[in-house]
Amino acid sequence: xxxxxxxxxxxxxxxxxxxxxxxxxxxxxxxxxxxxxxxxxxxxxxxxxxxxxxxxxxxxxxxxxxxxxxxxxxxxxxxxxxxxxxxxxxxxxxxxxxxxxxxxxxxxxxxxxxxxxxxxxxxxxxxxxxxxxxxxxxxxxxxxxxxxxxxxxxxxxxxxxxxxxxxxxxxxxxxxxxxxxxxxxxxxxxxxxxxxxxxxxxxxxxxxxxxxxxxxxxxxxxxxxxxxxxxxxxxxxxxxxxxxxxxxxxxxxxxxxxxxxxxxxxxxxxxxxxxxxxxxxxxxxxxxxxxxxxxxxxxxxxxxxxxxxxxxxxxxxxxxxxxxxxxxxxxxxxxxxxxxxxxxxxxxxxxxxxxxxxxxxxxxxxxxxxxxxxxxxxxxxxxxxxxxxxxxxxxxxxxxxxxxxxxxxxx
Ligand code: AMP
Ligand code: MG
Numbered sequence: 129x130x131x132x133x134x135x136x137x138x139x140x141x142x143x144x145x146x147x148x149x150x151x152x153x154x155x156x157x158x159x160x161x162x163x164x165x166x167x168x169x170x171x172x173x174x175x176x177x178x179x180x181x182x183x184x185x186x187x188x189x190x191x192x193x194x195x196x197x198x199x200x201x202x203x204x205x206x207x208x209x210x211x212x213x214x215x216x217x218x219x220x221x222x223x224x225x226x227x228x229x230x231x232x233x234x235x236x237x238x239x240x241x242x243x244x245x246x247x248x249x250x251x252x253x254x255x256x257x258x259x260x261x262x263x264x265x266x267x268x269x270x271x272x273x274x275x276x277x278x279x280x281x282x283x284x285x286x287x288x289x290x291x292x293x294x295x296x297x298x299x300x301x302x303x304x305x306x307x308x309x310x311x312x313x314x315x316x317x318x319x320x321x322x323x324x325x326x327x328x329x330x331x332x333x334x335x336x337x338x339x340x341x342x343x344x345x346x347x348x349x350x351x352x353x354x355x356x357x358x359x360x361x362x363x364x365x366x367x368x369x370x371x372x373x374x375x376x377x378x379x380x381x382x383x384x385x386x387x388x389x390x391x392x393x394x395x396x397x398x399x400x401x402x403x404x405x406x407x408x409x410x411x412x413x414x415x416x417x418x419x420x421x422x423x424x425x426x427x428x429x430x431x432x433x434x435x436x437x438x439x440x441x442x443x444x445x446x447x448x449x450x451x452x453x454x455x456x457x458x459x460x461x462x463x464x465x466x467x468x469x470x471x472x473x474x475x476x477x478x479x480x481x482x483x484x485x486x487x488x489x490x491x492x493x494x495x496x497x498x499x500x501x502x503x504x505x506x507x508x509x510x511x512x513x514x515x516x517x518x519x520x521x522x523x524x525x526x527x528x529x530x531x532x533x534x535x536x537x538x539x
Pocket of ligand 1: 332
């Protein structure tokens, strides 16, 4: 069985291909101090201008020796010291040793460092109790970590907290990065109330903007919040126009499901070219994508789980491409054994919300409970998606399913 059992529904992979094939990465770059570059995408390769470490240095607190001296005597008088930032200078007489600390430069001619735990201080000098000393013992050679000219990070990488200190170790103070994509977003619906005001009959709080904004930011984009817009053609049109004048992409929630789509469609058709899709995924079936005259458009379904899910699954790769991030990859799936049953009917790929744990080296997963697309607690409790294949039906306890661990954008 395939998607043809659900006529008219577009497989997720097709939707992704259609979106990604149209997106061209932003070309505008900026030069930023390293400390401000976290989360930006590199617009250039980073090559190391130096060797790291830049000189042979000691891995231990101890004594620098020559092996030939140690072969003559196990006790060597002290001739000087080499501390971090204060290298030993001058002549190093034969038959002596040099006190050396971790990170200090290895003196010229030194074969090895013996750690201080393997020595004793005596009246005649330092007594070395370690006998089997190998050349280069406890010496970290110049360029051991990174060689001059090495490619340390490729253009198109998004800078993580692990990258920044490595680049700092190369002495690079500024980086050329891609300007962050600007994403304007708003919620649509007459029933939506802002937080801090009591609900009137038939109203609910607008929670979607609180789900969408952190995701935009975690995807490495700049978020522009345009608030709640009622289901009013004039207001909607005005807001779309404003949004596309401010941003590279416009994300809305609500107004794309059957019944509301026609209404939004009329407005959007005036402003650009938009496809209203019915995706073979659950939740998140209604989804719109296309181009306004001046920005990309993604219309998310209004149900809170659907909104966050389509944002994560579809909008995330789209914004990664727009932002020049060529290293982005979809979260990987791993097999897990079910500890609870999962309700499912064939027809759509189901992204149920699950909680995985590791039991005796095996991933196991249980449901978060109520899987309604309006029940956001199922997202809040979860740490993974249980991705159930299109053609699959109900899953019983003990079956193997694929789980997709949340990536860092959902933490
Ligand atoms: P729609 O896609 O506009 O038909 O909305 C589908 C469901 O999601 C309805 O129950 C809406 O009330 C709800 N919904 C729409 N927008 C939001 C929002 N911003 N926050 C919370 N729920 C919403
Ligand atoms: Mg609505």
